[in-house]
Amino acid sequence: MTERERLQPIRWLCAGLVASWTWKWRFFTGAPAVYAHTPLHDPFFPEPLQNLSVLVTAFCVPILIAFVMFVRPSALFARTSMAAFCTGSLVLNLHQGSYNDATFVTSLWASLWGLWYLHASTRDATELGVRAAFLAQIIVALLFFGGALGKLTPGYFDGSVLYRIYFEKRQHWSFAWLRGHLTAAELRYAATLYSRTVVGIEIFLATLPLWPSRLALQLALVALGMLVVLNNFQLLSVIGSLMTLCVVGLWLLRRAMGDSNPRPTAPEAVALSS
Amino acid sequence: MAQPERTRPSWTPPAVEFLGAIRRRRDRPAAVLCALILAYALSSVVCALDPNTARFFMGRFHLRTQSFAAWALFQPGPWMYNFDNRYWASRRPLSRAELDDPPPDVLMRQVNHQSARAFTFADNRPRLLRDAGLHYFYLESRYRSATVLTAYVVDVEGGSATAPRSATVRRLGASDD
Incomplete structure (x- = not known):
């Protein structure tokens, strides 16, 4: 390298x-x-x-x-x-x-x-992709693990917390659209469903270390992106560092796979094609 | 003729692969980072299981931890959108009944985390600390069976909307259930 x-x-x-x-x-x-x-x-x-x-x-x-x-x-x-x-x-x-x-x-x-990466890549770059990707996985997982456990309380099960924070007045497109299309009772029910879905997504993100690294980082990117698009664009300031970590982890994994399966040299390629 | 033995590609869980890699490469910084992550994850588990620990973590959101060092130790932890947090802002002291059913002159807000942001954060100071005099803040956090309530008074002195002023925070009291 x-x-x-x-x-x-x-x-x-x-x-x-x-x-x-x-x-x-x-x-x-x-x-x-x-x-x-x-x-x-x-x-x-x-x-x-x-x-x-x-x-x-x-x-x-x-x-x-x-x-x-x-x-x-x-x-x-x-x-x-x-x-x-x-x-x-x-x-x-x-x-x-x-x-x-x-x-x-x-x-x-x-x-x-x-x-850590700067230290590890100077000393011994072997298996760097595996270590880098997994560390990224557990950092993302930690932040959502704590988030999920902190929401295991009635205010999040019945949706009242997120209803007051987001559904009542927040001008983000998703909540404005829901307010424009649902009755008060339907909006309250949507908040309950939404709150439970958020807790579910966070529990899923907390299990990232159990998934194969490449799939875990790809799924994390999608889930983090959804949180920003559906919730609040300001969240990108919090989520941005984690999304970058996922992208960098994926790039290092791809490089590591490239190194362990080197492209055939020209004579080998000729022999393979004949 | 004997069939060649077919081998299925084996899959190793990434955690096992990672632990093997840090052991083989003697990657101590990675081990330290992992230990830190585990410690913070464990603190979240204890908070979920033990009401006293939950009260400690909710008290962090109210800036009432016994020592600043203890508060700071858990600041890198995963506290985002934890607990059911509310604050009330008023120009006069409030009773429990007024907190439960706020009169029109009392502002009640649900917040995602760090309830003391009501008076510390830049977006609230111009609005809630605009006038000189005493401003009362009541912070409440709930998590399962545990509840933490803290009352503060902020004394705003001198100045105007344009001239600089100064504000002093004093804790009035706290009650936990």
């Missing part, structure tokens, strides 16, 4: 992470002004994690380093970029102004995967 090929998954991961972080750019460009106008003093958070400059630095530095990585891809910039995303995600996960955005949970796990 050439250096360029080795770094290709990290370039894609960087692109996915930058896209995820900037997907809600309107919010992130407006939030600093709000935080500066009305700073909130809360003894729960340590002082640096209430500081606006820390928030802005943790958000901007990884994005800037990722752009350098796109322009001049090298092992050094790849490592720096993944370490920056990892540190930035961790800080943003704990900061008063961003702790509630799950974008930084998924990007933390994706960047940890990136750091």
